[in-house]
Amino acid sequence: EAGVAQSPRYKIIEKRQSVAFWCNPISGHATLYWYQQILGQGPKLLIQFQNNGVVDDSQLPKDRFSAERLKGVDSTLKIQPAKLEDSAVYLCASSPAGGPWTENTEAFFGQGTRLTVV
Amino acid sequence: TQLLEQSPQFLSIQEGENLTVYCNSSSVFSSLQWYRQEPGEGPVLLVTVVTGGEVKKLKRLTFQFGDARKDSSLHITAAQPGDTGLYLCAGLTGFQKLVFGTGTRLLVSP
Numbered sequence A: 001e002a003g004v005a006q007s008p009r010y011k012i013i014e015k016r017q018s019v020a021f022w023c024n025p026i027s028g029h030a031t032l033y034w035y036q037q038i039l040g041q042g043p044k045l046l047i048q049f050q051n052n053g054v055v056d057d058s059q060l061p062k063d064r065f066s067a068e069r070l071k072g073v074d075s076t077l078k079i080q081p082a083k084l085e086d087s088a089v090y091l092c093a094s095s096p097a098g099g100p101w102t103e104n105t106e107a108f109f110g111q112g113t114r115l116t117v118v
Numbered sequence B: 001t002q003l004l005e006q007s008p009q010f011l012s013i014q015e016g017e018n019l020t021v022y023c024n025s026s027s028v029f030s031s032l033q034w035y036r037q038e039p040g041e042g043p044v045l046l047v048t049v050v051t052g053g054e055v056k057k058l059k060r061l062t063f064q065f066g067d068a069r070k071d072s073s074l075h076i077t078a079a080q081p082g083d084t085g086l087y088l089c090a091g092l093t094g095f096q097k098l099v100f101g102t103g104t105r106l107l108v109s110p
Helices: none
Strands: A005-007 A010-013 A019-024 A031-037 A044-050 A053-056 A065-068 A075-079 A088-095 A113-117 B005-007 B010-014 B019-024 B031-037 B044-049 B055-058 B061-065 B071-076 B085-093 B097-100 B104-109
Touching: A005 A088, A010 A019, A019 A088, A019 A113, A031 A075, A044 A065, A044 A075, A044 B097, A075 A088, B005 B085, B010 B019, B019 B104, B031 B061, B031 B071, B044 B055, B044 B061, B071 B085
Parallel strands: A010 A113, B010 B104
Antiparallel strands: A005 A019, A019 A075, A031 A044, A031 A088, A044 A053, A065 A075, A088 A113, B005 B019, B019 B071, B031 B044, B031 B085, B055 B061, B061 B071, B085 B097, B085 B104
């Protein structure tokens, strides 16, 4: 079974430029997450999709960040304009279940995109 | 915002030592997971605990969920260099919402 695919792996941009990240979740997974992880810290949830609907985007800085999940499959996360403090690893994850978590529910993560804003 | 605080933030030990990592919150979680993350990779699930007071063992790792389902601990016996990594607890709430802790970086030296 193929894992969660993310691209690009690395991106360096100047502040005030825009950038987009792409995620292809595991086939059939209903839930998709985008996390921001500052070096050495725990991931911070930016947005959660259930199929193509947004479940939680309470911590997404909506003045500069946007995300979409068209047709409930692939997703893109965009930053426009970027700031220095956006330098981080952006992780995408997916999980299969469409209902409550059970002991066997698991989120599968991609390798992430490392963004450096200079 | 539900916060999960982990302690310690960083732990550097010698091979063969024991250690415990703590995960604390003021919020109640329906279940709690522990992940390990290596450099350049995404987190990988170690265990899920769902019942207050539950204890699970995974080889040299022992996980406990607090009775009130607000806290958890991870104990590693006889740590090995291969245990080096970032350990993350994650609380599960609501409709599949997965909230991560602050992280504990473990370095085990030979």
